[in-house]
Amino acid sequence: MPELPEVEVVRRGLARWVRGRSITGVDVLDARSIRRHVLGAEDFIGNLEHATVLDVVRRGKFLWMPLAMGNPHEANPHEANPHEANPHELPKVALMAHLGMSGQLLMQDPDVPDEKHLKVRIRLSPVDGMPEQLRFVDQRIFGGLFVTSLVPTADGGPGGLGETPLPEIAEEASHIARDPLDPCFSFDTFYRKLKNRKTGIKRALLDQSVISGIGNIYADEALWRARLHYARATDTMRRADAERLVDAARDVMNAALAAGGTSFDSLYVNVNGDSGYFARSLNAYGRAGELCGRCEAAGLHSIMKREQFMNRSSYTCPVCQPRPRNGRW
DNA sequence: AACGCGACCTGCGAGC
DNA sequence: TGCTCGCAGGTCGCGT
Numbered sequence: 001m002p003e004l005p006e007v008e009v010v011r012r013g014l015a016r017w018v019r020g021r022s023i024t025g026v027d028v029l030d031a032r033s034i035r036r037h038v039l040g041a042e043d044f045i046g047n048l049e050h051a052t053v054l055d056v057v058r059r060g061k062f063l064w065m066p067l068a069m070g071n072p073h074e075a076n077p078h079e080a081n082p083h084e085a086n087p088h089e090l091p092k093v094a095l096m097a098h099l100g101m102s103g104q105l106l107m108q109d110p111d112v113p114d115e116k117h118l119k120v121r122i123r124l125s126p127v128d129g130m131p132e133q134l135r136f137v138d139q140r141i142f143g144g145l146f147v148t149s150l151v152p153t154a155d156g157g158p159g160g161l162g163e164t165p166l167p168e169i170a171e172e173a174s175h176i177a178r179d180p181l182d183p184c185f186s187f188d189t190f191y192r193k194l195k196n197r198k199t200g201i202k203r204a205l206l207d208q209s210v211i212s213g214i215g216n217i218y219a220d221e222a223l224w225r226a227r228l229h230y231a232r233a234t235d236t237m238r239r240a241d242a243e244r245l246v247d248a249a250r251d252v253m254n255a256a257l258a259a260g261g262t263s264f265d266s267l268y269v270n271v272n273g274d275s276g277y278f279a280r281s282l283n284a285y286g287r288a289g290e291l292c293g294r295c296e297a298a299g300l301h302s303i304m305k306r307e308q309f310m311n312r313s314s315y316t317c318p319v320c321q322p323r324p325r326n327g328r329w
Numbered sequence: 330a331a332c333g334c335g336a337c338c339t340g341c342g343a344g345c
Numbered sequence: 346t347g348c349t350c351g352c353a354g355g356t357c358g359c360g361t
Contacts, residue, residue: 003355032337032338035337061355063355071337098355098356099355100337100338100354100355100356101338101339101353101354101355102339117339138338139337139338139339139340140337140338140340140353140354141337141339141341142337142338142354142355142356143355155331188353197330197331198330198331199330199332201330203331203332206355208356210356215355216353216354216355217354243346256352310332310333311333311334312352312353312354313352313353
């Protein structure tokens with residue numbers, strides 16, 4: 001399932017193929033995949049046709065493509081752009097994508113048969129040597145596409161990671177915090193939010209308004225690396241604890257990103273949930289019943305355990321991640 | 330404010 | 346064999 005490193009792999013791969021190209025047509029094969037576009041498929045398509053993709057930008061697990069609206073020579077007169085006389089006042093619009101649990105964004109040639117779970121096809125202006133279709137494929141439909149506005153960022157910095165960062169962010173991503181791979185990530189801001197919370201650390205890690213891009217898998221990995229139990233009270237977190245945790249999250253994400261980077265040269269921009277390219281290096285997630293590697297290396301024998309927490313599984317080592325009493329040590 | 334839970338989905342594996 | 350059930354995951358929105 002795509003978490004931040006996988007989404008970043010997609011962002012980089014996609015940017016190479018779609019920047020500067022215009023959208024010539026859109027097929028919505030399953031309206032459920034654009035359900036967050038409340039005005040429906042016709043409006044979705046109308047917003048995209050004739051638009052030019054300026055960039056591919058990411059914050060956390062949200063990915064969006066800022067758009068320049070249609071070429072006046074091609075524009076439908078019924079959709080005349082009142083701002084076309086002044087390009088600096090072009091509407092700030094973006095195509096937003098969230099991969100959810102199983103979403104993929106694929107570059108494909110037109111002769112490639114439709115994928116079983118193909119939901120949306122976006123045709124791009126032809127360019128020599130480049131695939132002509134961007135396809136959104138999603139088996140479980142937790143993800144989706146929609147057109148949204150770009151709004152100024154709260155901190156005045158760039159909206160997210162992109163090739164040519166803008167000081168705007170897609171509206172639906174504007175409430176989420178910067179992620180640990182963002183050069184503008186502020187540890188002080190994160191730590192202040194953490195200390196003001198009255199909750200457990202894992203709940204805070206999964207709260208995208210505290211820190212973004214961390215899902216269940218990387219939360220467990222980061223906590224294991226930092227030797228913290230998921231129920232540790234946020235307001236008891238010392239600065240050093242929090243630094244260790246953020247460093248751990250960043251390390252594990254960078255390792256996954258490095259592993260996923262092998263697909264950059266491929267024509268096939270892929271997010272494959274079961275590729276397992278990072279699964280081999282997991283120390284906590286999914287390892288119930290197995291030895292804790294760190295304890296084993298220290299000559300101790302402890303078995304990783306799985307518990308239900310927040311309606312999902314949490315994996316911890318009972319020895320090196322002891323449950324705090326009353327949320328404290 | 331915090332939190333728990335249901336809704337949204339499909340495929341897969343376990344158990345009967 | 347074929348059925349049901351639980352589970353997996355991220356995000357949003359609602360009720361407490």
